[in-house]
Amino acid sequence: MLVFTIKRILMVPILLLLVALFVFVLLNLSESDPVIMMLPSEYTQEDYDNMAERFGLDKPLMVQYFNWVADAAQGDFGTSFKTKAPVADDVVFRIPISIQLAFITTLIMVAAGIPLGVMCAVKQYSVFDSTVNILAKFMGSIPGFWLGLMLIMTFSIKLRMFPTYGTGTLKHWILPVVTLLLPFLANYVRQVRSAMLDCIRQDYVRTARSKGAKEGHVIYKEALKNALLPIITLTGGIFSTMIGGAVLVEKVFAIPGVGYKIVEAINNRDMPTLLACTMVLALFTIFVQLLIDLSYALVDPRIRGAFVGGKKRKKKLKLSVGAN
């Protein structure tokens, strides 16, 4: 188990490097030349060369990449093409803000989503279930950013209940969190319900009933513990998508987080900033994925057993929970 954890943690920097490479290559497919963008409209070849050299853009791609990696390892993420200020300074302060947004929303989603989903599964076909299902369908189809705008229009402008942008007080956070939360919560509830239903149909639930167990025990102990595995998987998946959604929410509500910066950087073709922000987001995702992988072993004894030997390639347990 320990070996597995260590191996898994070691994978993190490798993944990060690969992600950085990926983004590097991607950005260099761009037709627009960042050097030209930074120069005034009239420039000489000498100006061009100077600018290029200043930002290290005159060197071949792989060299640029390695330089970047070497610098990044020491905390230097380069200088922004736009602001000409160190990227690290700017991005670092945005990280806690983005973390706050993403994690608070995820927490609420899990705390509300799991009970709702389980209840729907238990009361399948009931009025409760149908209502939640329909609501969830609607909520899940609404574009996140439009929801944000509608909320702003109604609550901020018309009703003047909440500020329209920025952070600071609790009130500032309510609308952004709600905007980010609702579409994801909708899908989450439906998927939790689905996972629960899967488990309730299993043979061991019938065995539990045949022992004379109370319904509560059957559902909340026997079935739910098995459903945890797919639920954990899907939580990880949704979190990853949610980070993408958070980028949007930050823009709509003008929250100074990493996501907001990414959009800005893209519009400005500011590569170092873009790179740094992407790395941060990737790090979030990788970190959460790591937590999820580790918690599999906690929840499922079958996986725990498979890792005593320290294997890296785990069985890809799909969403189904039938006997493996």
Add this chain to the structure above:
Amino acid sequence: MSEALLEIKDLSIRYTTDKVISRAVNSINLKIDKGEVLGLVGETGAGKTTTALSILGLLPRYTSETEGEIRFKGHKLVGASEKQLRNIRGSQISMIFQDPMTSLNPVFKVGRQIGDVLKFHNKTMSQIEVGQKVDEILQMVGIPPSRKEEYPHQFSGGMKQRVMIAIAIACRPDLLIADEPTTALDVTIQAQVIKMMRSLQKELQSSIILITHDLGIVANLCDKVAIMYAGEIVESGTLEDIFAQDRGHHPYTLGLFGSLPNIKEKRSRLTPIRGLTPHPSELPEGCHFHPRCPQCMEICKTGRTPDRTVQNGHEIRCHLFSAGGRQP
């Protein structure tokens, strides 16, 4: 005069899925006394498992309808409240399911799964007492008590089935329903499990309903036999009644025995029963077996399924044996 332990009267069960009605069980009658072993024999789809599940009230609530009566120690089971059924399940009637691979909860230790049954029905038992009892039970089924801290996936198929048996006998039930307990196992393991069940039955004096399609196991364990086809009991009687070769039998029974390969005879082909078992949603009119019956008569094709005819406790549901039909 002692009452039968379990009495099933005119039981019919219908499933409805996607607007298709399947008549899984059609008006069956069964009786088991204390300490008896009844073999319920039939092909897959004959309605055996459905009957078993209905005794425990484990049929799906929304898609099934049950008519008729099931009496256990005089109490009605059909229509009983969930609470009443819960009291009986696991303690007075318990079931051993067909597939041990999927019937055990993979995330709980085996000892706990057995201990649970004890705890549900003995609320005053302490943790230590439960532990001791679990050890006892494990020993009864031939599993070292030290293995109670292990998980199901660490057991082989045969051992898993023993765990299922342990769970079923934990509270010393009056009636044990074993649904094809050996079908999923190797033949050598089968023999072990059957042997164990025999000794357990003697020790606990439980009645057993043994559901199987294997006549060999029936010969080994059962006192009485009931043969099911398409949701009906076509023939029932004592073991001797059914296995006797010099008597009349339902054509289906004859077919079943006839399809068994004989180790003493040399033959180039097996003789199966021609035709296929009908799907419960498309049962033929009249006698359900008539399309496949080599002795089918005109009267068999229409009308109600023929009345049962009694011959000294040996009952056959066939026109061949009813008054007015031919005697073979």
Add this chain to the structure above:
Amino acid sequence: MDAEAIALNAKIRKSRRNSQGMEVWNRLRTRPTAMVALTGVIFLVFLALFADLLIPYEMAIKQVAADKLMPPGSAGHLLGTDNFGRDILARIIHGSRTALEIGVISAGLSLFISTILACTGAMLGGMVDNLIMRVIDVISCIPGMVIALAICAALGNGIWQLIVALTFSGLPMHTKMVRSVALRVSKMDFVESAVALGAKPGYIMVRHLFPNLTSIMIINGTAQVSINIMMGATLGFIGLGVKAPTPEWGTMLASGLNFMMRNQYMVLVPGLVLAISALLINTLGDAMRDAFDPQLKGKA
């Protein structure tokens, strides 16, 4: 057992013995929600295909009205006009063509590439499989939206750039799902026997693997179309994506931002259309899932 019931049951079961396609269609037919969704989607497709016939393209990109910013219900302009005087209804209808083009093409490409990757990995196993999975792992570390953003940033504005971006962002999810199905199928006996008979991996893939994948492809495909339309609109909202003046629901929303205070309809209308389209496609996707596997009925 009455004769009528038997006959009815027999007829229903007979219709089931037809091909899987017929089975699915029958199940779909009996559910009202599914039929409503299907009608809605067909309507949408109709709008997109015949947009030119319904309203001339010029009305969507040039100023046609005397006034700018006319509210809905004004004479001759059912949904009003925008800040450039362009008819909003025209822009919505032509926007549906843009949306569907983006959604369907990118989803289709995504699915196609994922399937090939997944099946190749599943069939060949070993190094190839590992390599493919590693690449997919790296891509999945970055949220789909961010990937799309990055690609759009790299390639610039335009509908094809957008399609490439969306294709890429959908790859990880599909590849993983298709791969798990492919792995399961490849372990089945009929594949083993094909291999034993000397069949080449390519043949096995096409003849045995693909037919088993149709259900998951259709279900995922529908879902991905909806996701991509949404993402396309989101990217349009940010300013990446299609070039002005091509009508696109996302860009319409973006321009509506500046007029949120007075002319709310500019924000309401495109958003509503987006939401309804997504709802229809999602509902259809759910119904498809139910139809393909009735055992999953009632599940999300």
